[in-house]
Amino acid sequence: xxxxxxxxxPQPGIRLRAESRRWSEDVVKGVLALCALVSxxxxxxxxxxxxxxxxxxxxxVSVVDFFSGTTWAPxxxxxxxxxxxxxxxxxNVTAVACLVAMPLGLAAAIFLSEYARPRVRQILKxxxxxxxxxxxxxxxxxALTFFTPLLQDVGIDVNVFNALSAGIVMGVMLIPxxxxxxxDAMAAVPRxxxxxxxxxxxxxxxxxxxxxxxxxxxxxxxxxxxxISRAIGETMIVLIAxxxxxxxxxxxxxxxxxxxxxxxxxxxxxxxxxxxxxxxIFAVGLTLFVITLVMxxxxxxxxxxxxxxxx
Amino acid sequence: xTAVPAILGRRSTGERVRGGAFYGxxxxxxxxxxxxxxxxxxxxxxxxIPFLDTVLLTEPPSATPEKAGARPAILGTIYMMGxxxxxxxxxxxxxxxxLEEYADRDRWYxxxxxxxxxxxxxxxxIVYGIxxxxxxxxxxGLGRVLLAGAMILTLLVLPIVIVSSREAIRAxPDxxxxxxxxxxxxxxxxISRxxxxxxxxxxxxxxxxxLARAIGETAPLLLVGALTYVAIDPTILGQFTALPIQIxxxxxxxxxxxxxxxxxxxxVLLAILLVMNAGxxxxxxxxxxxx
Numbered sequence: 001x002x003x004x005x006x007x008x009x010p011q012p013g014i015r016l017r018a019e020s021r022r023w024s025e026d027v028v029k030g031v032l033a034l035c036a037l038v039s040x041x042x043x044x045x046x047x048x049x050x051x052x053x054x055x056x057x058x059x060x061v062s063v064v065d066f067f068s069g070t071t072w073a074p075x076x077x078x079x080x081x082x083x084x085x086x087x088x089x090x091x092n093v094t095a096v097a098c099l100v101a102m103p104l105g106l107a108a109a110i111f112l113s114e115y116a117r118p119r120v121r122q123i124l125k126x127x128x129x130x131x132x133x134x135x136x137x138x139x140x141x142x143a144l145t146f147f148t149p150l151l152q153d154v155g156i157d158v159n160v161f162n163a164l165s166a167g168i169v170m171g172v173m174l175i176p177x178x179x180x181x182x183x184d185a186m187a188a189v190p191r192x193x194x195x196x197x198x199x200x201x202x203x204x205x206x207x208x209x210x211x212x213x214x215x216x217x218x219x220x221x222x223x224x225x226x227x228i229s230r231a232i233g234e235t236m237i238v239l240i241a242x243x244x245x246x247x248x249x250x251x252x253x254x255x256x257x258x259x260x261x262x263x264x265x266x267x268x269x270x271x272x273x274x275x276x277x278x279x280x281i282f283a284v285g286l287t288l289f290v291i292t293l294v295m296x297x298x299x300x301x302x303x304x305x306x307x308x309x310x311x
Numbered sequence: 312x313t314a315v316p317a318i319l320g321r322r323s324t325g326e327r328v329r330g331g332a333f334y335g336x337x338x339x340x341x342x343x344x345x346x347x348x349x350x351x352x353x354x355x356x357x358x359x360i361p362f363l364d365t366v367l368l369t370e371p372p373s374a375t376p377e378k379a380g381a382r383p384a385i386l387g388t389i390y391m392m393g394x395x396x397x398x399x400x401x402x403x404x405x406x407x408x409x410l411e412e413y414a415d416r417d418r419w420y421x422x423x424x425x426x427x428x429x430x431x432x433x434x435x436x437i438v439y440g441i442x443x444x445x446x447x448x449x450x451x452g453l454g455r456v457l458l459a460g461a462m463i464l465t466l467l468v469l470p471i472v473i474v475s476s477r478e479a480i481r482a483x484p485d486x487x488x489x490x491x492x493x494x495x496x497x498x499x500x501x502i503s504r505x506x507x508x509x510x511x512x513x514x515x516x517x518x519x520x521x522l523a524r525a526i527g528e529t530a531p532l533l534l535v536g537a538l539t540y541v542a543i544d545p546t547i548l549g550q551f552t553a554l555p556i557q558i559x560x561x562x563x564x565x566x567x568x569x570x571x572x573x574x575x576x577x578x579v580l581l582a583i584l585l586v587m588n589a590g591x592x593x594x595x596x597x598x599x600x601x602x
Contacts, residue, residue: 022497024499025497025498025499028499029409029413031405032405032406032408032413033409033413035401035402035405035406035408035409036405036409036410036414038466038469039406039424039427039428039431039469039470039473040424042431042442042466042469043427045442045446046438046439046441049441049444050438050441052445104341104343104344105340107336107339107340107341108340108341111337111338111340112341115337124341127345128341128344128345131344131347131348133527133584133588134348134351134527134581135527135528135529135555135580135584136529137527137529137555137559137562138351138355138527138558138577138580138581139351140559140562141355141558141562141570141573141574141577142351142354142355144562145354145358145562145570145574172344175343176344203322203326203330204334205329205330205333205334208333209333226433229433230433230435233434233435233436233437233438235435235436235529235530236529236559239559240559240562240563260437263440263441263534264437264440264530267440267444267534268533268534273449281441281444282441285437285441288435288437288438289434289435292433292435293430293434296429296430299433300426300429
């Protein structure tokens with residue numbers, strides 16, 4: 001043993017450390033850490049950018065009025081700052097989008113994970129991702145100039161601008177989001193679970209729905225939450241296809257304004273800095289940011305959970 | 312052989328029908344996305360082809376659809392790509408190198424950094440627009456200029472560049488850096504001469520995809536003020552417009568012909584994205600090695 005150590009361990013008298021401190025190495029590390037700081041600064045910047053004008057805003061408009069008011073008319077005289085119509089618009093479009101994206105996305109994930117042969121999956125999965133790569137302004141154009149007229153042609157009495165068309169097109173856009181994260185979770189379910197169920201005589205339908213889906217449920221829920229979060233944060237489709245009227249209605253065939261569409265529509269105009277109209281952008285932006293942040297944190301936790309269980 | 316089905320038994324007809332119906336439902340679900348994609352492309356091409364000509368590529372916007380082009384917008388998008396390449400890629404790769412090669416994952420601030428990047432990736436793009444409006448356009452007094460737009464898009468796609476670069480760096484086998492260390496190389500020598508060169512195809516692929524994402528982005532640019540009427544060629548510190556913004560502007564016009572012009576603009580935008588994505592795939596297949 002002693003001879004081995006002598007052969008492999010450090011020889012006496014030889015120091016493995018660098019003979020002199022290499023300052024350039026520290027400089028490099030510093031520069032790289034500075035790069036990493038950019039994303040921290042981004043977060044801090046977003047929080048400050050949103051908070052400061054929002055605090056001023058809530059100095060002029062009471063928080064209770066903001067969250068319980070049913071009329072949103074910041075540019076009118078007398079103005080009214082009830083955010084509920086915007087929230088309702090967001091909720092409506094999001095609900096429609098989720099009704100499309102969740103079942104279709106989950107089914108697509110089950111197909112890719114449990115039914116498709118490896119070669120088929122290799123082609124289908126990236127092809128489906130193409131949907132996620134199309135700019136949203138293009139989907140907005142499609143919803144306004146093709147899908148809404150199509151709905152009218154099949155006898156659904158929708159307005160030229162409506163939440164239904166925007167929501168459905170957005171839902172299809174979100175199918176890859178749901179499918180890809182759900183499929184990842186299903187792929188992480190150990191083979192043994194499936195084999196055991198098949199050995200007990202389970203059919204493919206039973207194994208998929210009673211073994212794989214329950215085992216991958218945290219990942220599936222995560223994909224759903226991320227889809228909701230993305231639907232809430234999506235701007236261009238609703239700005240183009242859902243119209244610009246902030247009204248409190250549950251009827252998806254009507255025009256609506258979402259939080260994102262309001263921010264964009266107001267930001268386009270040349271509102272004077274410091275005016276109350278200018279500050280509404282930030283108050284609504286803060287509301288949007290907090291909602292999506294909570295959902296994202298939740299989704300990220302869930303994804304980590306299924307990774308811990310099976311990997 | 313006949314004994315086997317006898318032991319297992321045949322599935323009942325009801326069970327087989329249900330299995331078949333379920334399979335049909337799955338196939339239908341995965342088809343919906345492709346049908347919509349196909350319809351979208353056909354629709355855009357059908358509407359846009361008549362307006363897809365040299366006027367579109369070389370002329371500034373105009374009040375008459377036949378004379379209107381997207382030259383300033385296309386140039387704006389190209390300039391933006393250049394600036395993004397200069398800003399997003401170095402910072403993103405730098406962050407990835409820091410996280411993969413230097414950061415001690417047991418430290419709270421490094422874990423916080425990772426969580427922070429994950430969260431930033433999911434922040435709605437319009438919120439980045441608000442950041443740009445508050446800090447760059449009004450706070451710094453940069454104004455509604457191309458550079459401000461490019462900076463906001465840089466921050467927007469930074470998480471994507473970071474994540475893909477980290478994956479590329481992680482894929483370089485440890486034995487390569489260990490070998491270099493054994494020969495007495497310093498950490499930066501190992502990274503700059505061994506790890507980075509080996510990771511470049513992966514980094515390039517991820518960066519191109521991130522860039523493609525950025526140039527299709529519209530909402531943040533609206534807030535940074537790209538919607539102004541720009542008839543002259545853009546400059547970095549001047550007013551600007553970009554292709555998706557120009558498309559949005561045309562969609563918003565009430566006259567029907569502008570919608571067709573928007574479709575033509577969309578074809579150009581999709582063509583640029585297609586070239587970028589194809590380039591990324593080609594790069595990956597050509598240079599990416601598996602160890």
